[in-house]
Amino acid sequence: xxxxxxxxxxxxxxxxxxxxxxxxxxxxxxxxxxxxxxxxxxxxxxxxxxxxxxxxxxxxxxxxxxxxxxxxxxxxxxxxxxxxxxxxxxxxxxx
Numbered sequence: 001x002x003x004x005x006x007x008x009x010x011x012x013x014x015x016x017x018x019x020x021x022x023x024x025x026x027x028x029x030x031x032x033x034x035x036x037x038x039x040x041x042x043x044x045x046x047x048x049x050x051x052x053x054x055x056x057x058x059x060x061x062x063x064x065x066x067x068x069x070x071x072x073x074x075x076x077x078x079x080x081x082x083x084x085x086x087x088x089x090x091x092x093x094x095x
Contacts, residue, residue, distance in 0.1 A: 048055050060066040067073050 049059075065073065
């Protein structure tokens with residue numbers, strides 16, 4: 001009798017295996033829902049890129065640096081991230 005209980009809990013088709021499988025199924029369903037939402041958003045972006053000339057122009061300007069004939073593009077460089085200044089040569093080293 002005890003062997004049957006142990007098998008029902010720890011066996012190949014036991015309670016613990018079933019719980020682990022249920023958790024895995026829940027995770028897969030969650031991933032599927034997230035990926036479906038991501039797929040829907042990407043499909044909307046594709047549709048917009050195929051049909052919205054202003055979006056196409058914005059991407060051409062911002063990402064490709066293109067301009068209309070006669071336009072001049074002026075780029076202002078972004079400031080570099082500040083680095084810590086080097087200590088003076090005769091300063092003691094910090095531990």
